[in-house]
Amino acid sequence: MSGMLAGKVAVVTGAGGGIGRGIALAMAAAGAKVVVNDIGASLAGEGTGAGPAQQVADEIIKAGGQAVPNTDSVATRVTANNIIETAVQTFGRIDIVVNNAGNLRDRVFHKMSEEEWTQVIDVHLNGTFYVSRAAANYYREQESGAFVHMTSTSGLIGNFGQANYSAAKLGIAALSKSIALDMARYHVRSNCIAPFAWSRMTSSIPANTDEEKARVTKLQKMEANKIAPMAVYLGSDRASEVTGQIFGVRANEIMLFSQPRPIRSVHMSTGWTPEAIAEIAAPAMKHHFMALERSPDAIDWDPI
Template structure:
């Protein structure tokens, strides 16, 4: 097959359904040899099966592509190493990693358990680290490679009941930036996508009030397949000059996100006291305070 990813080998984690499935299919269509990774579990983590990964791999092959399934977890170093090793054993190399695997354990912060916290951090943040770290040595030796990491506006902006998910997703953005800085000397790139799409994970969003129902109705129009072209592009050589960026994809809309930078400062030649901060610094800075917004309030226009 020909395309932007011809001759490349890519791992897509969490590729058994939703956004990951669409990215894996698009990678295959673009000519990549694809490792379709998915543990095949329910959103709550139970009932692991090879079925979803195998099905997507068969879909890629039926369309004329090349793919193998993998059911190892991203959440430990050993199993993440096994994911990358699947690419090496079957295809002899690894050129790109799409860190898409995810889970949800939504709960208001003051009710969140240790287990709900750690389960989400283990898959999202630790998983992104472990899989990326497993690929890093190969990328370094061949002096090429691309990471595409999934962040979220729940972390970049904020949301209710997702302290675990938000912390992990903002952590992924920082991790991606650090990877880009540390590995650019080896011609390795690392970028993020904040996807807006209806999937199995987003289907858990509450829809009880008229406002919530309206929001969910809009989200249901955002197809997971719309995210895939950006992932393929960022993994390809066409994006060789794109590094350490955060993009949003929402239906037919592509966003470039800002990253934290100082926006205002105040100086006191003799130093600050708590009283002076209250009297002078805070009044000078408060007009530039960030609003306590959630993602749907900050991104409040209709993409359709």
Template sequence: MSGMLAGKVAVVTGSGGGVGRGIALAMAAAGAKVVVNDIGASLHGEGLSAGPAQQVVDEIIKAGGQAVPCTDSVATRASANNIIETAVQHFGKIDIVVNNAGNLRDRVFHKMSDEEWSQVIDVHLNGTYYVSRAAANYFREQESGSFVHMTSTSGLIGNFGQANYSAAKLGIAALSKSIALDMSRYNVRSNCIAPFAWSRMTSSIPANTPEEKARVEKLQKMDAGKIAPMAVYLSSDAASHVTAQIFGVRANEIMIFSQPRPVRSVHMSEGWTPESIAAVGAPALKSHFYPLERSGDVIGWDPI
């Protein structure tokens, strides 16, 4: 197939449905050979099935593309290695990794269990590391490659009841920056997308109060397939100059997110004491303090 990704081989994790499915289909339509990775479990991790991955593979093949399924988990080093090896064994190489696999275990922080914390960190943050690390040696040897990682405004801005998810997603943004820095000498790029989309994962968001119901209604308008064009672009040679960036995709809207930089400093020639910080330093910086906001407070306009 011809297209922006002709001749490339892509792994898309968590691509049995939702955002990942849209990306896998778009990658194939753009000419890539695709490993469709999904463990086929429920949102809470119960049951494993090859069905979701195979269904997407069947769609790609029916449309004239090339794809193979993979049901290995991203959450351990060994199984993540298997995901990348699936690409190499079937298609001879690996050019693109899209770290999309995810789960949710929402709980207010003071009630969160260690298991709920670990399950989310293992899939999102550790999974992104394991899959990326497995591909890194191939990228280094061939002196090319593109990583696309899914972050979230829950981490970039904040959200209620998602300490585990927020920590993982902000960690992914930092991991992406480090990969971009460490592997730039090998022409390897690493970028993030914060997707706004209705999917099986976001369908677990509570909708009990009028405010929660209104939020869910807005989310339901956001087509998961809208994320795919940015993922394809970032994976293509057309984006060879783009690395270490964080993009947001929200319906027909594309955003670029700021990254932390100093915005104000104060100096005390004789050095600071706790008392002088309270009297002078903190008041001088106060106008630049960030309010306690969640994602919906900052990005509150309706999608277009």
């Protein structure tokens, strides 16, 4: 099969539905051989099964592509290694890793349980590390490879009731930058996508107030398969000079996100005291303080 990813082997985690399914299908259509990973669990994490992964793999094969299902969890080192080994043992190599697997355990911070915190960190942040780390040795040996990680504006900007998810997603952005720096010498690239899309996971977002209902209505207009073209591009050789970046994809709109840099500094030649900070430094910087915003506050225009 010809295309931008011809000859490449890709792993897409959480590919049994939604955004991951769209990415897996698009990568196969672009010529990649795909490991379709999905544990087949419910949104609450209950049950497992090969159904979703097998169905997507079957779709790819029916369309003339090559794919294999995998149901290992991203949340442990051993099972994450199994995901990458499925690619290597089946197709002989690994070129692209898309860390898309996710879950939600939304709860206001002061009521969040340790289990709700750990379950989300394990899948999103630890899972991204484990799967990426499993691929890293192969990338280093072959001196090539691409990572595409899913971050979120919940972490980049902020959101209510998602301390676990926000922390994990902002951590993924930092992890991606570190991977990009550490592995640049091996021609390995690492980038993030912050997707705006309606999927099985986002369908659990509360819609009780008028504001929440309006937000969900907007999300429902954003098709999950709109994320796939950016993932295909970032996995391709056409993006050979693109690394350490954070992109947003919302319907037909692509955004490039800024990353934290100093925006103001103040200096005191004799050194600072707490009183001097209160009287001089804080007032001097106050104009530049970031507002306490959520994603819909900062990205307040409608998608086209």
